[in-house]
Amino acid sequence: MGVPERHIVLIGMMGAGKTTVGSRLARALDRPFVDSDVRVEQRTARSVREIFETDGEAAYRALESEVLAEALGSEEPAVIAAAGGTILDPNNRRRMKECGTVVFLEAKPGELLPRVGGQDHRPLLRDDPAGVLQQMDTVRRPLYEETADFVVDVAANRADEVVEQILELVTR
Ligand code: S3P
Numbered sequence: 153m154g155v156p157e158r159h160i161v162l163i164g165m166m167g168a169g170k171t172t173v174g175s176r177l178a179r180a181l182d183r184p185f186v187d188s189d190v191r192v193e194q195r196t197a198r199s200v201r202e203i204f205e206t207d208g209e210a211a212y213r214a215l216e217s218e219v220l221a222e223a224l225g226s227e228e229p230a231v232i233a234a235a236g237g238t239i240l241d242p243n244n245r246r247r248m249k250e251c252g253t254v255v256f257l258e259a260k261p262g263e264l265l266p267r268v269g270g271q272d273h274r275p276l277l278r279d280d281p282a283g284v285l286q287q288m289d290t291v292r293r294p295l296y297e298e299t300a301d302f303v304v305d306v307a308a309n310r311a312d313e314v315v316e317q318i319l320e321l322v323t324r
Contacts, residue, residue, distance in 0.1 A: 153224055155181055158225060161232045161248045161295055163287060164257035166274050167267035169235035169314065171305050173257060176315045178231035187233045189273055191219035195303050200273040209276075216239055224251040236288070239295045248299055253322050256300035257314065260283035263307035 159178065172188055189200055192215045196203060203212045206299055223232050224247050232252065236303035238244045248254050257269075264285055268277055276324040277284055297303070302321045304312055 155319075156253060157227075157229050158323060159230050159232050159252035160318070161224070161252040162256045162257055163234050163248070163254060163299060164236065165259065165261075165285065165292065165296075165304070166236045166257050166265055166277065167264035167285075168231065168236075168257035169267070169311055170257055172311050173306075173314050173318070174231050174233035176311060177318055180315060180319060181231065181235060184228060184230045185233070186223045186230050188220050188223065188235045189233075191217055195219060201275045204240075204275045210230055211216050213237065213241065217244055220244055224248065235291075238276075239292060239299055245295065245299045253298050253302070255318055255321070256296045257306045258296070258303050258305045259305070259307040259309060261289045 160181075162174050162177075164170055168247070170187070174187065175185045192203070192212070193199055196215065196287065200212065216238055220232070220234055220238055221244075225247065239248075254280065261282070265282055268274060268285070269280060302318070304314055304317050309317065
């Protein structure tokens with residue numbers, strides 16, 4: 153069987169490697185790559201941090217849901233990196249499942265911590281990254297799991313191995 157004519161949607165926590173894996177996967181499949189954070193920044197001509205700081209998290213969440221819905225609604229199958237918090241919204245989860253094959257890039261908070269430093273688009277991790285990642289994991293893990301068609305362990309594998317595994321899973 154070939155690659156399904158659906159979007160491939162990557163979900164998972166900050167630092168899981170959605171952008172790195174997603175752009176490589178898109179290249180391997182010769183598909184467009186959409187990163188929801190980048191789309192929000194292009195749309196608003198503002199940085200994620202600036203939106204959080206000026207308008208607050210709720211305003212940012214509305215924007216990310218909007219760009220995600222647009223990306224999922226596009227007819228050309230793409231690889232979509234859905235920012236870590238997109239799965240908090242039940243409508244986002246439903247749309248992802250309807251329009252794509254969803255892959256959860258899975259890692260434990262302690263494994264993510266060394267991977268999230270110095271990232272300007274992650275204002276939520278500014279003060280207590282270890283504590284926040286732990287809290288987020290508790291709330292979000294069940295949502296990532298219920299939304300995903302497939303789960304890939306990203307801590308145990310290099311990015312190119314993760315790409316290979318996803319290619320294998322989606323073409324099975
Ligand atoms: C967030 C994840 C970030 C960014 C924002 C909030 C989250 O994207 O959207 O800082 O709540 O998990 P990445 O998952 O691409 O880091």
